[in-house]
Amino acid sequence: MRVAVVTFPGSNCDRDLAVAFARATGRIPKRVWHADSELPSVDVVGLPGGFSYGDYLRCGAIAARSPIMRAVADFAARGGRVLGICNGFQILTEAGLLPGALIGNRDRRFVSRWVELDVTHPDSDFTRAGKAGQRLRVPIAHHDGNYTADAETLARLEGDGRVAFRYVDNPNGSAHDIAGILSAGGNVLGLMPHPERAIDKALGGTDGSVVFRSLVEALA
Amino acid sequence: MKVKITVSLRTGVLDPAAETIHRSMGQLGFEAVTSVVQRRVFEVDIAKSDRDAVLAEAHAMADKLLANPVIETFTVDLVE
Numbered sequence: 001m002r003v004a005v006v007t008f009p010g011s012n013c014d015r016d017l018a019v020a021f022a023r024a025t026g027r028i029p030k031r032v033w034h035a036d037s038e039l040p041s042v043d044v045v046g047l048p049g050g051f052s053y054g055d056y057l058r059c060g061a062i063a064a065r066s067p068i069m070r071a072v073a074d075f076a077a078r079g080g081r082v083l084g085i086c087n088g089f090q091i092l093t094e095a096g097l098l099p100g101a102l103i104g105n106r107d108r109r110f111v112s113r114w115v116e117l118d119v120t121h122p123d124s125d126f127t128r129a130g131k132a133g134q135r136l137r138v139p140i141a142h143h144d145g146n147y148t149a150d151a152e153t154l155a156r157l158e159g160d161g162r163v164a165f166r167y168v169d170n171p172n173g174s175a176h177d178i179a180g181i182l183s184a185g186g187n188v189l190g191l192m193p194h195p196e197r198a199i200d201k202a203l204g205g206t207d208g209s210v211v212f213r214s215l216v217e218a219l220a
Numbered sequence: 221m222k223v224k225i226t227v228s229l230r231t232g233v234l235d236p237a238a239e240t241i242h243r244s245m246g247q248l249g250f251e252a253v254t255s256v257v258q259r260r261v262f263e264v265d266i267a268k269s270d271r272d273a274v275l276a277e278a279h280a281m282a283d284k285l286l287a288n289p290v291i292e293t294f295t296v297d298l299v300e
Contacts, residue, residue, distance in 0.1 A: 057285070057286070058288055061285070061288070065284075065285060093290070094288065099290075100290060101288055101290040101291045103233065103234060103291060104234075104235075104236050104237070105236075106234065106236065107236070108236040108237065108240060146234070148233065148234070148290075148291060149290065150290075173234065
């Protein structure tokens with residue numbers, strides 16, 4: 001499995017994401033700069049967390065319109081797997097690759113702590129390495145993680161089984177306790193929690209590795 | 221020509237900032253305030269002289285960048 005990790009100005013989880021992919025695949029991911037207009041030949045593209053462009057305008061808004069995102073949109077349209085974490089999730093919604101939007105947390109506070117997630121779609125390319133009914137313990141760290149969408153969109157996401165992860169104890173006000181969603185084709189996942197920060201016992205847990213191992217299984 | 225683009229949250233979208241400002245007004249004794257709406261205003265100079273072309277360009281940039289249609293609406297006004 002070949003992976004590219006995109007770095008935007010203000011990304012700060014790009015290295016962690018590359019390490020998580022490297023551990024799961026045994027190969028060092030390619031690193032791509034936001035101003036590049038082409039992706040290398042890969043199977044998976046990772047959009048990391050951080051504060052791209054200083055969160056100017058709206059979180060992820062400027063990054064979503066950077067040159068590399070046109071290539072990422074083409075890649076996703078061809079069925080390429082795209083994983084957007086935290087700011088990466090915000091970028092995917094701003095780019096229209098995932099529906100809805102991420103607005104300020106309900107309590108208007110930055111929330112940084114470990115949370116439990118229900119894997120609500122255990123068969124996806126991003127979750128299949130987990131066990132049925134498994135709960136994942138992973139960290140969150142965000143100010144704008146409150147997932148919102150109109151009633152019709154939420155009904156469609158639920159009806160099509162596209163809610164990948166749900167918070168057990170909703171930390172930010174997200175509609176339907178949504179922590180992560182899949183695209184209609186199931187090849188794009190955006191989630192606010194940080195699985196790449198939960199891949200080593202020394203850092204508090206390894207549950208996050210399920211996401212990376214799942215991709216390896218799916219693409220084997 | 222100069223245009224003013226005003227971006228507002230759609231009705232029903234949570235705005236904790238406006239709610240916090242409202243609460244603070246109450247604490248300062250402005251108890252008659254019944255609601256607060258916070259909007260974002262962009263003043264944009266466009267080096268074109270045709271009114272319709274300027275308005276069309278302003279609409280396009282609001283649509284593509286300045287507003288997120290999922291949560292926001294916008295209005296465009298010619299300033300001069």
